[in-house]
Amino acid sequence: MSVLSSEVEDLIESGEFALLDLIRFDLPGKTVGYHRGGRKFTYNGLAYLPNRYLQPGDLVSAVGVAVTTRTIVFSNIPVADPEDAVARIEEFNYQNTPAIITSLAGEPGSSNVVGVLVSTIYEIDQVRYNEGAVSGSERTLTMMIDLQPPGRSARGSTGVKRSQAEQQFDNDPTDTGLEHVATNATIPEEWGQVSR
Numbered sequence: 001m002s003v004l005s006s007e008v009e010d011l012i013e014s015g016e017f018a019l020l021d022l023i024r025f026d027l028p029g030k031t032v033g034y035h036r037g038g039r040k041f042t043y044n045g046l047a048y049l050p051n052r053y054l055q056p057g058d059l060v061s062a063v064g065v066a067v068t069t070r071t072i073v074f075s076n077i078p079v080a081d082p083e084d085a086v087a088r089i090e091e092f093n094y095q096n097t098p099a100i101i102t103s104l105a106g107e108p109g110s111s112n113v114v115g116v117l118v119s120t121i122y123e124i125d126q127v128r129y130n131e132g133a134v135s136g137s138e139r140t141l142t143m144m145i146d147l148q149p150p151g152r153s154a155r156g157s158t159g160v161k162r163s164q165a166e167q168q169f170d171n172d173p174t175d176t177g178l179e180h181v182a183t184n185a186t187i188p189e190e191w192g193q194v195s196r
Contacts, residue, residue, distance in 0.1 A: 004115070005115045005116075008115035008117065012105065016108050017105045017107070017108060018106040018108045018110075019117070020041070021102070022041075022101070022104065023035075024046065025097065025098075025124070026100075027089070027092040028092055028093050031046060033047070034048055035050060041111070043113065070101075071145070072101075072147065073142060074144075074145070086145075089143075095124060095125075095126075096125075098121060098122070098123060099123065099124055099145070101119070101120050101147075102118070102120075104117065123147065123148055123149070124146070125148045126145075127144070127145050128145075129143050129144075
């Protein structure tokens with residue numbers, strides 16, 4: 001059974017459609033979106049800024065307890081646009097804020113969106129910078145934002161007590177496993193020779 005709308009399925013079956021990748025960051029106090037087009041694009045009431053979301057990102061995953069990470073890349077940081085929150089991302093408490101990557105299907109040669117192909121929710125894990133070449137008298141940066149899936153797998157073992165509501169959200173709504181837990185277990189560190 002497909003979760004795509006019938007309009008999107010018909011467009012895919014026609015064999016010809018346009019693809020538009022969008023990314024939306026819900027930073028504290030500011031929601032901002034980006035796409036790779038040449039001008040602003042409005043979708044669901046949010047104006048997506050052009051030419052800033054440059055690479056859709058690589059997925060890196062591993063077996064075991066490793067978390068799947070998606071890295072997206074922005075270039076030419078900083079910019080003078082006051083609406084560009086990614087250029088000012090250090091002003092926000094961005095850790096674990098939602099990032100939504102959506103691929104839209106549209107009619108070729110137009111700006112008509114038919115529907116959503118896929119949409120994935122992530123959380124911002126970290127922001128890294130690489131210095132670029134000197135352009136004129138200023139140096140630009142390439143910024144990489146690492147995204148991870150929300151929830152338990154992204155947090156890993158933090159050593160911080162989780163709330164009952166968080167445990168129920170990640171596992172089972174009726175889970176009462178943390179109801180009477182006060183602290184996480186600690187392992188004492190022993191230095192030098194230990195005689196047992």
